[in-house]
Every structure is written in structure tokens, then in C-alpha cells.
Amino acid sequence: xxxxxxxxxxxxxxxxxxxxxxxxxxxxxxxxxxxxxxxxxxxxxxxxxxxxxxxxxxxxxxxxxxxxxxxxxxxxxxxxxxxxxxxxxxxxxxxxxxxxxxxxxxxxxxxxxxxxxxxxxxxxxxxxxxxxxxxxxxxxxxxxxxxxxxxxxxxxxxxxxxxxxxxxxxxxxxxxxxxxxxxxxxxxxxxxxxxxxxxxxxxxx
Amino acid sequence: xxxxxxxxxxxxxxxxxxxxxxxxxxxxxxxxxxxxxxxxxxxxxxxxxxxxxxxxxxxxxxxxxxxxxxxxxxxxxxxxxxxxxxxxxxxxxxxxxxxxxxxxxxxxxxxxxxxxxxxxxxxxxxxxxxxxxxxxxxxxxxxxxxxxxxxxxxxxxxxxxxxxxxxxxxxxxxxxxxxxxxxxxxxxxxxxxxxxxxxxxxxxxxxxxxxxxxxxxxxxxxxxxxxxxxxxxxxxxxxxxxxxxxxxxxxxxxxxxxxxxxxxxxxxxxxxxxxxxxxxxxxxxxxxxxxxxxxxxxxxxxxxxxxxxxxxxxxxxxxxxxxxxxxxxxxxxxxxxxxxxxxxxxxxxxxxxxxxxxxxxxxxxxxxxxxxxxxxxxxxxxxxxxxxxxxxxxxxxxxxxxxxxxxxxxxxxxxxxxxxxxxxxxxxxxxxxxxxxxxxxxxxxxxxxxxxxxxxxxxx
Numbered sequence: 001x002x003x004x005x006x007x008x009x010x011x012x013x014x015x016x017x018x019x020x021x022x023x024x025x026x027x028x029x030x031x032x033x034x035x036x037x038x039x040x041x042x043x044x045x046x047x048x049x050x051x052x053x054x055x056x057x058x059x060x061x062x063x064x065x066x067x068x069x070x071x072x073x074x075x076x077x078x079x080x081x082x083x084x085x086x087x088x089x090x091x092x093x094x095x096x097x098x099x100x101x102x103x104x105x106x107x108x109x110x111x112x113x114x115x116x117x118x119x120x121x122x123x124x125x126x127x128x129x130x131x132x133x134x135x136x137x138x139x140x141x142x143x144x145x146x147x148x149x150x151x152x153x154x155x156x157x158x159x160x161x162x163x164x165x166x167x168x169x170x171x172x173x174x175x176x177x178x179x180x181x182x183x184x185x186x187x188x189x190x191x192x193x194x195x196x197x198x199x200x201x202x203x204x205x
Numbered sequence: 206x207x208x209x210x211x212x213x214x215x216x217x218x219x220x221x222x223x224x225x226x227x228x229x230x231x232x233x234x235x236x237x238x239x240x241x242x243x244x245x246x247x248x249x250x251x252x253x254x255x256x257x258x259x260x261x262x263x264x265x266x267x268x269x270x271x272x273x274x275x276x277x278x279x280x281x282x283x284x285x286x287x288x289x290x291x292x293x294x295x296x297x298x299x300x301x302x303x304x305x306x307x308x309x310x311x312x313x314x315x316x317x318x319x320x321x322x323x324x325x326x327x328x329x330x331x332x333x334x335x336x337x338x339x340x341x342x343x344x345x346x347x348x349x350x351x352x353x354x355x356x357x358x359x360x361x362x363x364x365x366x367x368x369x370x371x372x373x374x375x376x377x378x379x380x381x382x383x384x385x386x387x388x389x390x391x392x393x394x395x396x397x398x399x400x401x402x403x404x405x406x407x408x409x410x411x412x413x414x415x416x417x418x419x420x421x422x423x424x425x426x427x428x429x430x431x432x433x434x435x436x437x438x439x440x441x442x443x444x445x446x447x448x449x450x451x452x453x454x455x456x457x458x459x460x461x462x463x464x465x466x467x468x469x470x471x472x473x474x475x476x477x478x479x480x481x482x483x484x485x486x487x488x489x490x491x492x493x494x495x496x497x498x499x500x501x502x503x504x505x506x507x508x509x510x511x512x513x514x515x516x517x518x519x520x521x522x523x524x525x526x527x528x529x530x531x532x533x534x535x536x537x538x539x540x541x542x543x544x545x546x547x548x549x550x551x552x553x554x555x556x557x558x559x560x561x562x563x564x565x566x567x568x569x570x571x572x573x574x575x576x577x578x579x580x581x582x583x584x585x586x587x588x589x590x591x592x593x594x595x596x597x598x599x600x601x602x603x604x605x606x607x608x609x610x611x612x613x614x615x616x617x618x619x620x621x622x623x624x625x626x627x628x629x630x631x632x633x634x635x636x637x638x639x640x641x642x643x644x645x646x647x648x649x650x651x652x653x654x655x656x657x658x659x660x661x662x663x664x665x
Binding site: 015016017018020022023026027028030031032033034035045050073074075078079080081082083084086101102103104105108109112113163164165166175176177179180181183184186187190191194 | 220221223225226227229231240241243244247248252254257268269281283284286287290332333334348349350351352353355356359360361362364366368398399402403429432434498514515516519609610611618628630631632633636637
């Protein structure tokens with residue numbers, strides 16, 4: 001996995017709440033058996049009209065806004081567990097998503113793909129929207145080491161939470177599979193102790 | 206220390222707790238399907254890591270399967286390729302697959318419980334957010350992403366932070382015509398779609414205690430729609446009776462031994478929850494949704510709220526509804542009874558009992574999709590298929606179908622569908638489709654009337 005340490009970039013403001021993973025990547029694009037090509041279908045039905053032409057009203061089609069940070073309304077990534085949503089966001093070029101709330105499964109999926117979900121207060125989210133709307137070339141700095149997000153022009157900042165284990169993984173580019181595989185001996189021991197205890201559900205088929 | 210049911214199961218599955226980090230949680234059963242598993246198998250292949258415990262994995266094909274002519278090769282080439290890959294991956298890794306056409310095939314959250322794969326006290330995961338369904342058995346069951354599917358393949362464990370504890374209490378007597386689906390739609394409408402985020406929810410109170418297993422599965426299924434990782438209900442006699450004798454349930458002495466353990470699976474008196482809500486059954490009426498998330502629900506006879514923020518107004522614009530509008534008498538051309546929320550035998554019994562002797566309205570296309578091959582057989586055995594046919598309903602073969610419209614079962618652009626599924630997101634049932642979530646009874650009554658109707662008046 002790619003490392004994530006600090007990111008300073010312009011941002012794209014998506015002013016919508018409860019953005020569900022069906023909007024991020026519609027189900028009809030889930031027939032793929034690899035992880036490639038999802039970027040072009042990110043927010044497909046918001047980005048494009050049915051005839052395939054770009055929907056000018058949608059922020060991703062607005063040439064004013066560019067950058068690898070997506071700022072979105074409350075409860076981002078709700079709904080389906082499809083990791084294709086995180087793959088699409090990453091493939092499109094976003095490295096971080098900022099919102100006042102993330103759905104659990106999406107948050108985990110993003111982290112497992114090196115995309116940083118940054119949860120800020122509703123007030124700071126509004127400040128971010130205002131700053132970016134007022135000046136599209138406004139840079140936002142996300143400092144994972146110090147868990148700080150800052151509007152560079154004004155210097156206004158807020159700290160954000162992240163699981164310390166996940167932070168270490170992102171900073172070092174580690175992932176969970178490597179870690180779990182390194183624990184297989186302990187896992188086998190756990191299996192044996194449960195069988196011995198006979199008080200837990202065991203394989204019966 | 207007094208413990209909740211959730212704590213008891215979670216804690217007994219911790220292999221190791223990382224200091225200041227997540228737990229390594231052991232997973233008893235891993236369910237997989239064609240859509241969210243291929244990239245996980247690829248991940249393992251690339252790393253040359255074997256599947257650690259293939260005997261603890263069960264696979265089915267459901268999301269991307271046709272509901273007609275299942276005996277013929279799948280027409281959609283991408284779908285066919287995805288299904289073929291599932292078959293190959295299962296063969297190569299010695300994983301049991303109940304593929305298309307197998308008597309045990311069905312929607313993953315319908316077939317696993319009915320085969321007795323789902324049992325109290327287990328930890329279960331699947332690359333599908335509605336895995337919360339299995340919580341109906343007093344099971345910690347939750348949906349995971351594909352990277353996590355790969356983690357479970359590699360280690361039979363997951364690295365997860367323990368969610369907080371939430372309890373929803375519901376006591377009293379449900380009104381006539383109010384089904385488990387109405388109960389959960391009501392709860393979500395009151396609490397909102399992110400009220401449960403970060404939590405695992407226990408449902409408690411006499412309403413859930415008196416509910417059938419099918420009803421409990423409907424409730425737990427939609428826990429994710431209020432953001433909760435999962436929902437669970439303490440197992441009791443109803444649960445034990447349901448599990449007993451099923452294909453993969455423990456048998457004879459083994460069953461008795463398990464039963465002893467299962468009976469300990471309840472929240473201790475006085476155990477603490479991080480958050481708790483209580484509702485009264487008498488306040489609940491048949492529910493429908495009017496917006497584009499499952500929290501936007503009102504009673505069938507109610508009016509759409511007049512106040513809302515920008516996102517609410519955007520949702521109303523998508524649905525072509527107005528603030529303050531009453532949806533009763535609204536003409537509806539499509540109804541769908543199916544999905545992992547409402548495609549069990551009880552759902553078809555209740556709809557058939559309303560439909561019997563009636564005819565669907567001419568304007569309506571009424572689609573009925575059983576959750577599994579076993580449910581489909583039961584529909585035939587009980588003669589429900591005749592009732593549906595005579596009333597002009599279309600009965601298909603099992604699968605996820607129009608719930609997420611990955612196959613050909615799509616609702617056309619601009620059309621409303623009164624649907625027993627779980628999500629009314631924009632375009633969920635097909636591009637431009639407009640979903641109104643409801644119970645199987647409400648969907649059946651809509652099909653007969655050709656419009657949203659207050660069917661409670663016609664119930665005894």
C-alpha cells in the first residue's frame with residue numbers, strides 16, 4: 001500500500017449529505033473481477049446525463065475545481081459495503097475525503113486502500129466549504145502525523161481522530177493482510193483453546 | 206462484570222487485542238458471493254497466500270444472477286464471467302459453493318439461515334452490508350469490504366475496532382397490519398440514517414420476543430440503514446426451534462450441548478449500553494418512504510414533512526414529490542416483493558393471504574422474487590404460486606433481482622416502485638427509478654389497488 005504522510009492540495013467541494021455508495025459507483029458497474037477502470041464511473045449518474053454527455057451542474061465537471069481532496073457533506077459513504085466505491089475514488093485521483101461523518105464500512109474500505117477519511121466538526125466542514133467556494137485555488141493541508149487539517153490561507157485548523165494502528169499502517173504503507181498472516185500461530189492457538197474449552201460454537205459441518 | 210449479549214460474543218472471539226488499536230477477531234463463518242469476492246481471491250493469489258480455513262467459508266451466487274431461465278447459460282457476458290470466476294475460485298480453494306441451480310442456492314442472507322449455517326453465538330461476515338440479517342439469531346454478523354474478505358481468507362480473522370453498544374427497546378402490542386418491516390422503517394425514520402454509526406445494536410422488548418425468526422431477520426437486516434454495523438436479538442425458544450433439524454445445524458447430543466451454551470446468550474440485567482432508545486408498539490403504523498434514504502419514512506397515511514434541508518429537497522425533487530404532500534392514492538405502476546429483507550416464506554404467505562381472490566390493477570407490473578430455491582419450492586408446496594398467478598403477479602426464480610438491479614430486473618426511469626427491499630437510493634432499482642420502501646403487505650395492497658392505499662381498513 002502507498003504511504004500517506006502529508007497532503008497539501010486544492011479540493012473539490014461536493015455539497016451533498018448522505019452520499020451513498022450506490023451514487024459513488026452504481027451497481028451496474030460491479031460486474032468487474034479486477035480493480036481497474038472504476039475511476040471513469042465514479043459518481044456516474046451525477047456526472048453524466050443519460051445520453052453520456054457531462055452534466056455541467058455537477059461539481060466534478062466544473063473546471064474551477066481540481067485537486068486530490070474531496071470535501072463532502074455529512075454521512076459520506078453510507079449504504080452498500082462495496083469496496084468498489086473506495087477503488088473508484090482512488091482511481092479518479094482523490095487521496096483524501098473530508099466530511100463531518102463517515103459510514104463505518106466505507107471508512108474501513110478507504111483506509112484499506114490508502115485513501116484517508118478525515119472526519120471534522122460540522123462547523124469546520126462549513127468553513128472548508130466556504131473557503132473553497134470563495135477561492136477554488138485555496139489549498140488544504142492534511143498532516144496525518146500530527147492529525148491536523150488546515151486551511152493554508154487563513155491558517156485555521158482542526159485536529160482529527162484516527163485509529164493509532166491505522167495511522168501507523170498508512171504512514172508506513174503496511175496493510176492488514178501482512179499483519180494477520182504474521183499472527184497465524186496465535187490464531188491457531190486460539191482455535192485449539194476454543195476446541196478445548198468446548199463452550200463455544202464449533203464446526204459441525 | 207455485567208455484560209451485554211454483544212460483549213459476550215465479541216469478547217469470546219478475541220484472539221488478541223492490539224494495544225491502542227483494533228482487536229483480532231476470530232470469524233466462525235465467512236459467506237461469500239460473486240460480486241465482492243473476485244478481487245479478494247486475486248489479492249491472495251498475487252501474494253501467494255493460501256486460504257487459511259476453507260471449510261469455514263460458504264459461497265452462493267445471488268447478486269448478479271438472472272431470475273429467469275436459470276438452467277440456461279447466463280446471457281450477460283460480464284455476469285457470466287463473474288459467476289465463472291466464483292466457481293473456479295471455489296474449486297481451486299476447496300470452498301463449498303451453492304451456485305446457480307443448486308437446491309441450496311439463494312440470496313446469501315436467506316439461504317444461510319434456512320440451512321442452519323447461521324447459529325447463535327457465532328461471528329459471521331460477508332462482503333455485503335446486509336450481513337446484519339444473521340443477528341436475528343443472536344449472532345455478531347456484519348458486512349465487510351473486499352480487502353477484509355481477503356483478510357478473512359488469509360487468516361479467518363479480522364482487525365476491527367470494537368463498536369459501541371446501542372439498545373433499541375420496543376414494547377407493547379403492534380397494530381393490525383403492522384409488520385416487522387414497518388417496525389424497522391419506523392425506528393430508522395425516528396433515529397435517522399447515521400444514528401447507529403459506530404454502534405452494534407441490540408433489539409429488545411416484547412415485540413421482538415414475540416416476532417418470528419423471519420420477522421427478526423427483516424429487522425436486523427436493516428440495522429445498516431441506520432448506520433449500525435449490525436443488529437442482534439437474544440436467542441430464545443423461537444430461535445432454538447428454528448435452528449433445530451436444519452441441514453447444517455448441530456444434531457442430537459451436539460445440539461443439546463450447544464443449546465446449553467446458546468441459553469446463556471443474553472444481556473445481563475443491569476449491563477450498560479453506550480446509547481439506548483425506547484419506542485412503543487402502539488405508535489407504529491404501516492410505513493412508506495418518500496425520499497432517497499431509508500430514514501425518510503412516514504406512516505402510509507401521513508404527509509411528507511414540510512421542513513427539510515438542501516439534501517432533503519434534492520431527494521424530493523428526485524422523487525417528484527412536494528413538501529407536505531400525502532402519498533395516499535398516488536398511482537403506482539411497479540411493485541417488487543423480494544430481497545434479503547423480505548423474501549422469506551412468511552413474506553409470501555402474508556402477501557398471498559391479502560391477494561387471494563383479488564386481481565392486480567391493470568397498470569401494475571408486480572414482480573415476486575423468492576429469496577432462495579427452498580423458499581421457491583415452499584411457495585409451490587403451499588400453493589401460493591397459484592394465488593400469485595391468478596392475481597396476475599409475475600413469479601420469478603431466486604436472487605437479489607430488482608433490489609439492486611444488477612441483472613435485467615430494473616424499474617424504468619421515472620417510474621415509482623413500491624418495494625419490499627431495503628434501499629431507496631437514487632437509481633438503486635435502475636437508472637432514474639424511484640423507490641418507495643414498504644412491507645410485503647403494503648406492496649401487495651398497492652398492486653391490487655394500482656395506487657398507494659390504506660389497506661388497514663379492509664383487514665379484519
